[in-house]
Amino acid sequence: VDIDPGKVGKSIRELLNDPKAPGLRVVNSLAELRQKPDLVFHTAVSSFKTAYPQLAALAHRGINVVSSCEELIYPRLRSPRLASQLDRICRQGRSRIVAAGVNPGFVMDLLPICLATATQNLDAIHVERVVNASTRRESLQRKIGSGMEPGRFTQLLKSGRAGHAGLKESLALLAHGLGLRAPKIRESSNAVIARTRIRTKYFTVHKGQTCGLHQRVEARPNRRLHLTLDLKMYLGADDAHDAIRIEGCPPVEMRLSGGVAGDQATVAALLNAAPRLLQVEPGLRLLTELPLA
Amino acid sequence: VDIDPGKVGKSIRELLNDPKAPGLRVVNSLAELRQKPDLVFHTAVSSFKTAYPQLAALAHRGINVVSSCEELIYPRLRSPRLASQLDRICRQGRSRIVAAGVNPGFVMDLLPICLATATQNLDAIHVERVVNASTRRESLQRKIGSGMEPGRFTQLLKSGRAGHAGLKESLALLAHGLGLRAPKIRESSNAVIARTRIRTKYFTVHKGQTCGLHQRVEARPNRRLHLTLDLKMYLGADDAHDAIRIEGCPPVEMRLSGGVAGDQATVAALLNAAPRLLQVEPGLRLLTELPLA
Numbered sequence: 001v002d003i004d005p006g007k008v009g010k011s012i013r014e015l016l017n018d019p020k021a022p023g024l025r026v027v028n029s030l031a032e033l034r035q036k037p038d039l040v041f042h043t044a045v046s047s048f049k050t051a052y053p054q055l056a057a058l059a060h061r062g063i064n065v066v067s068s069c070e071e072l073i074y075p076r077l078r079s080p081r082l083a084s085q086l087d088r089i090c091r092q093g094r095s096r097i098v099a100a101g102v103n104p105g106f107v108m109d110l111l112p113i114c115l116a117t118a119t120q121n122l123d124a125i126h127v128e129r130v131v132n133a134s135t136r137r138e139s140l141q142r143k144i145g146s147g148m149e150p151g152r153f154t155q156l157l158k159s160g161r162a163g164h165a166g167l168k169e170s171l172a173l174l175a176h177g178l179g180l181r182a183p184k185i186r187e188s189s190n191a192v193i194a195r196t197r198i199r200t201k202y203f204t205v206h207k208g209q210t211c212g213l214h215q216r217v218e219a220r221p222n223r224r225l226h227l228t229l230d231l232k233m234y235l236g237a238d239d240a241h242d243a244i245r246i247e248g249c250p251p252v253e254m255r256l257s258g259g260v261a262g263d264q265a266t267v268a269a270l271l272n273a274a275p276r277l278l279q280v281e282p283g284l285r286l287l288t289e290l291p292l293a
Numbered sequence: 294v295d296i297d298p299g300k301v302g303k304s305i306r307e308l309l310n311d312p313k314a315p316g317l318r319v320v321n322s323l324a325e326l327r328q329k330p331d332l333v334f335h336t337a338v339s340s341f342k343t344a345y346p347q348l349a350a351l352a353h354r355g356i357n358v359v360s361s362c363e364e365l366i367y368p369r370l371r372s373p374r375l376a377s378q379l380d381r382i383c384r385q386g387r388s389r390i391v392a393a394g395v396n397p398g399f400v401m402d403l404l405p406i407c408l409a410t411a412t413q414n415l416d417a418i419h420v421e422r423v424v425n426a427s428t429r430r431e432s433l434q435r436k437i438g439s440g441m442e443p444g445r446f447t448q449l450l451k452s453g454r455a456g457h458a459g460l461k462e463s464l465a466l467l468a469h470g471l472g473l474r475a476p477k478i479r480e481s482s483n484a485v486i487a488r489t490r491i492r493t494k495y496f497t498v499h500k501g502q503t504c505g506l507h508q509r510v511e512a513r514p515n516r517r518l519h520l521t522l523d524l525k526m527y528l529g530a531d532d533a534h535d536a537i538r539i540e541g542c543p544p545v546e547m548r549l550s551g552g553v554a555g556d557q558a559t560v561a562a563l564l565n566a567a568p569r570l571l572q573v574e575p576g577l578r579l580l581t582e583l584p585l586a
Contacts, residue, residue: 102411106410106411107411110407110410110585111407111408113585113586114403114404114407114585115404116565117399117403117561117562117565117566117585118395118399118400118553118558118561118562118565119557119558119561120560120561120564120565176586177585177586178586179568179586248561249557249561250553250554250557250558250561252549252553253549253550253551254547254548254549255547255548255550256545256546256547257546257548258546260411260543260545261543264412264542264543265411265412265543267413268410268411268412268413268541268542268543269410269411271413272409272410272411272413273410275472286586288584288585288586289584289586290584291581291582291583291584292403292406292407292410292470292581292585293406293469293470293471293472293579293581293582
């Protein structure tokens with residue numbers, strides 16, 4: 001299902017230019033599907049509010065959904081009422097909905113929750129992700145402000161019209177996974193500025209222009225525990241990695257060298273969530289509620 | 294509950310020599326408990342067969358159990374019939390049983406399963422754990438053959454009378470977590486030999502004597518996938534770490550510097566499994582069936 005007129009009516013085989021791909025044709029609305037699918041991979045928008053009518057229509061028809069919608073990783077954070085409403089529709093329609101992904105959905109939330117199962121008396125969890133945006137798709141390079149005047153991009157970031165979606169939701173899910181709530185999440189975001197000229201397949205960024213973003217969220221869910229998620233995505237980052245540091249008993253220090261490759265890993269995370277989702281009761285679910293296996 | 298006559302009748306406060314500890318007294322059988330506990334932490338033996346009567350008695354009374362029994366991490370591997378029987382007793386008694394721990398239970402099974410949720414088209418998962426046994430408790434230093442003549446210790450290892458319990462079970466759980474079975478698991482084990490004299494708080498090991506063990510299991514659950522778990526535990530290991538390497542799309546390379554500290558992390562893993570166990574239906578459960586949160 002796609003609303004792009006350039007795709008509607010064409011077969012997946014044709015669109016992918018792959019003779020092994022299925023011959024199914026793209027339709028432009030759910031109503032046109034001839035059979036009710038068991039499960040839909042929903043990869044459309046980042047905002048939960050925008051996704052809501054699409055998800056509600058699927059849930060109403062009893063279709064299970066794995067979605068890449070970033071804010072859906074912890075939908076109660078921004079829209080508790082819509083989340084309750086969607087959960088009710090899911091239960092009535094006997095469908096299950098969950099969001100999955102890499103960031104949010106894995107590196108900065110699910111993985112630290114998993115690591116935290118082997119430690120206690122937590123004082124802090126610090127997650128750091130550095131992404132070399134030069135290796136990523138065009139839309140991501142655009143999203144991080146490549147080539148923009150830094151003052152203008154910083155303004156867009158502060159007003160929420162640019163930036164990486166779902167970072168606050170990651171923190172809320174992390175707190176939830178530890179059995180806590182994070183009612184006050186502080187966020188800061190800034191442009192990363194090119195120190196030399198950077199050329200990618202899609203952009204040329206001059207010295208002094210924006211080459212990426214630095215976003216950071218933090219919370220103190222209780223008097224003791226400090227949670228921080230620090231995300232840098234910029235062109236030419238030469239130390240790409242994911243790191244998780246837990247201060248607890250025992251302390252844990254994890255590093256994923258190179259970092260989890262976002263585009264490929266997101267596809268994998270969505271696919272792998274599907275059989276796990278089918279094992280839980282109908283409803284709007286969080287990733288942490290699915291069995292791992 | 295403890296069978297040690299040196300503990301029975303004494304209070305936990307007395308035994309721990311800690312005025313803040315509870316004043317409850319140790320009894321020497323389940324029947325002597327005045328109240329039915331909601332949940333028991335069972336930390337008694339490594340063999341599932343030996344643990345079985347203890348676990349069955351708890352399940353029969355409707356008591357939930359988190360156990361450190363290594364073979365219980367994947368009980369069907371050695372004793373499928375006993376596992377089915379225990380599962381039946383759990384369902385009848387409305388109790389839940391799960392095994393948890395660090396190794397098995399985390400580093401070489403649960404954590405690679407978690408990492409694998411962000412990758413697909415798997416070719417291999419290789420897990421390596423190097424433990425500096427000098428930092429561990431006396432019983433562990435004894436278990437790894439410290440000070441023994443290498444030929445004799447190797448014999449004990451090969452005959453299954455010495456060595457680290459649960460490594461094959463870790464591999465079976467890992468395969469299960471990927472939706473596969475590993476019917477043929479190959480295991481090799483060898484003594485690690487001291488190159489110089491090593492002194493710990495408990496042992497003095499001379500050059501040429503055993504200072505630890507090297508155990509390795511591997512399996513090919515299908516034509517493509519290769520799984521290996523490589524465990525070294527020896528005195529004076531100066532490169533203690535845990536590493537997980539996944540060959541897939543995308544590849545993943547994880548390192549826990551220093552490695553997860555076994556003794557403390559095992560306590561944490563047992564405690565953290567309890568609230569998660571109470572969320573699932575009665576039965577004999579695998580760790581991968583519990584929600585992470």
